[in-house]
Amino acid sequence: MTISEIIFYLFSATIILFSILTVTSRRILRAAVYLLFVLVSTAGLYFMLNYQFLAAVQLTLYAGGIVVLIIFSILLTSHISQKFESVGLKKQVFSAIATASGAILSILVILNYGFDTLITEADNPTMSSIGNGLLNYGKNGYALPFEVISILLLAAMFASIVIAKKDKKTN
Amino acid sequence: MTTGIPLHYFLIVSTLMFFIGIYGFLTRKNLITILMSVELILNSVNINFVAFNRYLFPGELQGQFFSLFIIAVAAAEAAVAIAIIISVYRRFTNIDVERVDSMKH
Numbered sequence: 001m002t003i004s005e006i007i008f009y010l011f012s013a014t015i016i017l018f019s020i021l022t023v024t025s026r027r028i029l030r031a032a033v034y035l036l037f038v039l040v041s042t043a044g045l046y047f048m049l050n051y052q053f054l055a056a057v058q059l060t061l062y063a064g065g066i067v068v069l070i071i072f073s074i075l076l077t078s079h080i081s082q083k084f085e086s087v088g089l090k091k092q093v094f095s096a097i098a099t100a101s102g103a104i105l106s107i108l109v110i111l112n113y114g115f116d117t118l119i120t121e122a123d124n125p126t127m128s129s130i131g132n133g134l135l136n137y138g139k140n141g142y143a144l145p146f147e148v149i150s151i152l153l154l155a156a157m158f159a160s161i162v163i164a165k166k167d168k169k170t171n
Numbered sequence: 172m173t174t175g176i177p178l179h180y181f182l183i184v185s186t187l188m189f190f191i192g193i194y195g196f197l198t199r200k201n202l203i204t205i206l207m208s209v210e211l212i213l214n215s216v217n218i219n220f221v222a223f224n225r226y227l228f229p230g231e232l233q234g235q236f237f238s239l240f241i242i243a244v245a246a247a248e249a250a251v252a253i254a255i256i257i258s259v260y261r262r263f264t265n266i267d268v269e270r271v272d273s274m275k276h
Contacts, residue, residue, distance in 0.1 A: 008180065023204075024218055028204060038188075069253055103186055107183055108185045115227065156247035156275075
């Protein structure tokens with residue numbers, strides 16, 4: 001077993017374990033911290049695949065931005081030491097059956113499909129190729145989705161300000 | 172770094188993560204924990220895109236760009252969802268999906 005396999009198994013085990021804890025933990029703040037562990041391990045997988053820029057974006061935007069936003073809203077809306085009542089057994093069992101059958105079906109399909117993998121170590125994306133791709137409108141250019149995403153972020157920012165603003169009439 | 176690890180392994184990890192997210196989506200009642208399950212689902216999709224890009228099309232960048240765009244969409248979605256959650260909390264003083272139902276009747 002090589003060292004990269006050991007690292008991969010470590011990251012995958014962390015991802016699976018903390019994903020399960022995220023959806024089953026009865027304390028909401030702990031669930032958010034487990035989600036943070038999942039996102040950081042995912043960034044580790046991106047580092048293993050040699051996508052350093054994407055891993056950095058994952059760490060700063062997902063693990064840094066979204067989780068902090070979620071923790072802020074948890075602190076605004078619920079008491080820290082509050083515990084959820086446990087989910088009903090019937091609901092738990094039926095959800096587990098539905099998701100487990102879906103997972104088994106998908107994994108069987110993946111295992112039976114022969115992917116012809118041609119991984120090469122030579123061509124790692126550099127920072128300049130990413131920048132050129134994002135702002136290029138020719139072949140292999142992504143200028144249009146880049147602009148659409150910037151408009152979407154602006155619209156989301158306006159929308160969240162308008163929605164979360166206090167209504168003057170009711171106060 | 173990835174010598175010796177087949178593509179299947181990444182896909183299996185992301186599949187498990189996706190269905191764990193769906194399990195959380197089905198069983199949770201608090202709005203914020205439902206949002207966390209959605210984040211798990213989006214993240215597993217990202218792993219799929221990146222692994223396919225690395226293994227099947229190593230010279231190109233499509234998977235990486237779509238992962239970047241999905242991360243941006245997830246950030247926008249989280250911001251709007253949390254604004255809605257805070258607004259619902261002001262109105263009903265709780266964010267339990269089974270008790271916030273006054274628009275249904």
